[in-house]
Amino acid sequence: MYKNQLFIDVGNTVVKWLFEGEYCSVLALDFNVGLLPKAEQILVSCVGDKSLLEDLDKAVFVQSPAQFGQFVSAYKTPQTLGVDRFLAMITSIDRYPNQTRLIIDAGSALTFDLVLAGGEHQGGLIMPGLGVLRRSFTQFSSDSKQLTLGKNANNTKDAWEYGTAQMFMSVINQQIESYLEQYGDLQIILTGGDAKIIAYRLKHAADIKPHLVLDGLALYAQA
Numbered sequence: 001m002y003k004n005q006l007f008i009d010v011g012n013t014v015v016k017w018l019f020e021g022e023y024c025s026v027l028a029l030d031f032n033v034g035l036l037p038k039a040e041q042i043l044v045s046c047v048g049d050k051s052l053l054e055d056l057d058k059a060v061f062v063q064s065p066a067q068f069g070q071f072v073s074a075y076k077t078p079q080t081l082g083v084d085r086f087l088a089m090i091t092s093i094d095r096y097p098n099q100t101r102l103i104i105d106a107g108s109a110l111t112f113d114l115v116l117a118g119g120e121h122q123g124g125l126i127m128p129g130l131g132v133l134r135r136s137f138t139q140f141s142s143d144s145k146q147l148t149l150g151k152n153a154n155n156t157k158d159a160w161e162y163g164t165a166q167m168f169m170s171v172i173n174q175q176i177e178s179y180l181e182q183y184g185d186l187q188i189i190l191t192g193g194d195a196k197i198i199a200y201r202l203k204h205a206a207d208i209k210p211h212l213v214l215d216g217l218a219l220y221a222q223a
Contacts, residue, residue, distance in 0.1 A: 006039035007217035009084065010046040010053065012108040013131075014193065018214040028052065043217045045083045062087070062220055069093070069223070070119025082111070085124065087216025089115050092189050094219055095209070099187045102179050103212070104172065107192035108132060112175055114183070127171065130194050134164050147197055173203050180204075 007018040016025040019037045026035060028048055033056045042059040053059055064086035066078040071090050075081045085105065092101045098117050105111045106129060113124035134142045140160040149166060153159035179186055188206035190199055195208050209215075 004040040005218075005221055006037060006042045007214050007221070008036070008042065008044045008046075008053070008059070009213045009217070010044065010048040010050070011084070012048045015048070015052065016211075016214060018211070018218065023211055023214065041221070043221055045087055045213050045217055047082055047084050062217065068220070071115070072120045074121040074123040084213045085111055085113055087220065088189075088191055088212040089113055089121060089216075090219055091209070091212045091216040092187075093119050096187045096189070100183050100185070101189060102176065102186045103189045103191065104195075104198075104206075105192040105212075106130070106190065106194035106198050110168075110172070112179075114179060116183075125175070129192075130164070130168050133168060134160070145194070145197060147201055149201060169198070169201050172198060176202070176204055 009016040011028070013028055014025050015028050015031040016023065017036060019039065031052055033053060042056065044053060044059050044061045046061055062083050063079045064073065064081040064083050066073050068090055070093050073081055088103050088105060092103050092115060100117050101115045103113045103115070108129045108131065110127040110129045111124055114122040116122060128136065130145070131143065134144065140156070142161060144161050146161060147165040147169060148162050149169060151162050153162050176188060188204055190206045190208045191210060191212045195210065199206055199208055
């Protein structure tokens with residue numbers, strides 16, 4: 001269906017791409033355009049370093065529109081909505097028709113976006129991701145991905161790790177509870193690099209969809 005079309009997602013930490021049904025990824029620090037396959041059409045979602053693709057010809061950088069199919073942006077200035085969030089939302093509309101959807105993207109940033117069954121975006125939230133949170137105090141800085149809950153620590157290293165884990169998961173669970181109270185039943189969708197570790201500690205069922213942005217680019221290309 002997408003022959004000779006290359007879809008690229010440039011994030012703050014990872015660069016991902018989709019070509020002829022195959023998903024690939026590499027750390028942004030290790031990326032160069034020579035890793036990419038040749039394609040006739042190239043669509044890009046970029047919230048990271050745009051200069052990574054400066055040597056790539058024919059690339060079209062997608063921006064968030066006010067409306068796309070059923071999707072209607074809640075932003076007064078639609079193009080300022082992160083394109084990765086827009087693409088994740090149009091994918092969720094396509095995959096989960098006639099449902100209210102909560103999309104949680106847990107990467108460098110932690111974002112929440114709510115989309116009603118009819119496709120109307122209700123706005124969202126942006127918070128520090130787990131890695132940013134754990135590096136927020138130099139003296140406690142940690143790259144740990146462990147989410148240990150319900151424990152007290154007897155040393156500073158563990159106290160920081162346990163405390164940030166509790167803070168991180170508490171805010172996610174609290175936001176879900178708040179949305180459930182306001183909107184009733186939700187389809188919760190997780191994406192981003194930390195989606196899997198979060199899913200095991202959520203109080204509610206969620207679907208993990210790691211390629212929402214790339215799949216959104218494919219949907220965008222169809223139009």
